[in-house]
Amino acid sequence: MRVLFTVFAAKPHLYNLVPLAWALEAAGHEVRVASQPDLTEAITRTGLTAVPVGEALQLADSFQAPAADAERDTAGGGGGWRRLSGVTETRPEKLTWNYVLGTLTIGCSMEYEHVAGQSMTDDLVEFAGAWRPDLVIWDALTLAGPVAALACGAAHARMLFGLDYNSAMLDTYFRLLGEQPAERRDDPLSDYLSGRLSRYGMDFDPAMARELMTGQWTIDPTPPWMQLPVKVPLVPVRYVPYNGPSSLPGWIHDEPGRPRVCLSLGMSGRELLGGDRVSGTGAAASDPTVLDMAEALAGLDAEIVVTLKSGQLSEGHRLPDNVRAVDFVPLDALLPTCGAVIHHGGFGTVGNVLTHGVPSLTIPAPWWDETALGEHLATRGAGLLTLPQELTLDGLCADVARLLAEPSFLAAAREVREDQLAVPSPSQAVPELERRAAGHRSVPRGAHSSSAASRRSAFRR
Template sequence: MRVLFVSAPLLGHVLPLVPLAEAFRRAGHEVLVATAADALTAGRAVKLPVADVAPGFSFGRTARRMMLRHPLIARAELAGTAGTRGVALLFGAVNERLVDGVAAVTDRFRPDLVVHEPLAVAGAVAAARRGIPAVRHENNLFDGAVLAAVTAGPALRRHRVEALPEPLTAVQIAPPELVGERTGTPMRHLPGTVGGTATPFPVREGRPRIAVSRSTVDGPGSGGLMRAVVAVAGEVDADILLVRPERGLPADLPRNVFTAGWVPLDALLPTVGAVVHHGGAGTVLGALAAGVPQLVVPGPGDRRHNAGVVERSGAGWAMSATAITADQLHRLLSDYGLRMTAGRFRASIAARPHPDSVAAQLAAIG
């Protein structure tokens, strides 16, 4: 069986697809990942075949163009309050750019099944164009059916496809305790990685550890989180682990602050007592899978929504970077209720079907 995976051209979008793609490959199926720009790194790092469907594509340039044309929506998007208005404009334009390349790859590769994430509806359009069954692979905390619907228009019009057909199923990686009951095929969240070392930080026996992670997408509204933590780190009786440090940090960091570049979250998170991060869906789910309490700083796009989801779940808190204090970080490590709730999420996620089982199920119905 040949399976085509289609992702938007962003690292955080393709990583959640990697475990299922690898499961299909382990089962002996032929797999190809169609994406562009930064997302190409992920497929190559795990040695999955990758097709660049939009050579020279720049997500940043596309985002800036949208912001200039729609300043009010852009302002709301940066504040995390635009709902689906910003994502419809931005990823509608992204998919219009991707869809010709995805269609060409589909014609060459001739897949038996197309698996696409909600913001890569170019995959669904290409599949519909050739009558190939498609599966939507959820990779965020929004309802993927809504995201696909609001972003599909430009790609549909470009290829004269009347409407998106219903997918065979939707692979659901977020537990219902977090996002509510959603129709589809449940699957265990396994953090996708792009390499790095499993022991990036010194281990000091008896010292609690807090990881601090930021977005893989640089841009307005993405900075300040690490600077806020570093500002109070000297008052915290714990080691602070900065993953991919942001610019503008002091030259002389407190003695309990350590830094590293790319780090596999599935290796790092089980070794820490808490995580402070930007609110990306992959980090939210990774922390829950590890049973780690989290402090989420709301930001642009879906990150404010995700921060609210985490706080309502009881597995973490949402607060602005300016509100972070040493006391908050101590409480994050010691709060019994947070730890118990995060542990329940870990058990719930571990009980969901492994990607190997889901690959076998999809191969049978595809």
């Protein structure tokens, strides 16, 4: 079987796909990973085969952080992607028709087109038509994937990177759309999808909309107890950590003689926001920096390991003796040696936390589901949650001291680890993917439009 993965140029989203791609290759299938050219090196460093498509995305350069102001949604975390489209909103009182219509209008015209735009889709459709994959697995924000699959007749599955807010918003959208009088029944989603398909000679039927947005089925690495109550066909797969190519420092397995605490913003915070503050976008200049937090934590009887990007520690700055600053250490190797971890709630980081059963303090970033994941961990008793706007250095130290001293946190963290291990691993999920792919393949439907066909092909030389 030929399997084409596609993901927009963001390393955390790529790394979420890697263990499943490895499992498919290990089972004897041919695997390719398509993304914008600025992810090519990261793909090849995983040992997988890259297919550059479209123009460079340069996500870090294009990210515009909103300023802190009175409109910031403190209940939901605010900022970033949340501020742009509002797709992560779940409060019923907020989900009016005008709100949902605005969310889908902005999502279709800006968000989806930004991360997986026309040039990427053109090249992906062309490559898929030449290579003819049996299955396309696409990152949940990379909507070029289902278009390419439909054009070449491949089965296709969406791979989640966290809670399925897209499906929840679509459920609300379709319900409210059906309730509108004819004169108010604007449908930006169908307009967007119709335009995408027509470029490749394919007709659009509104009945296709949900499948194009959520896949013929969804591969979900989120633990079942965290999932939203949405109704989509699921293939559960255990989250398996992949933190990127790395080597282990010699000190990592040394016995520090005291509990070890990890403080990490995660990859998104470091690469897209500069990594200065856990609160990320919208942080006031007076808010504690990661360095402030590390130095405050030095007052605990613990070894503090803090990830700092180059430039965050000025030349000549001396850290307390029990604070170790590192540029990068793979969490998969570091966390088993830790008694607690402080993190931003990103899905990859939380996956590592769950895998190793470490008590944690979540100070959520504003990207997607960080607040909700932190709430889930706190509800299970496996950690604590502090919203960025509530963070104080004294409160931080008190919370970490509790995580280290109270045995209930470790016991709960080990329980959620056992829940994690009960979910099928990527290799165990492969037979189900094979079965579903065989049942969903279809006749190719796409034909290059005159504009796309006139472009010089890089894939048929």
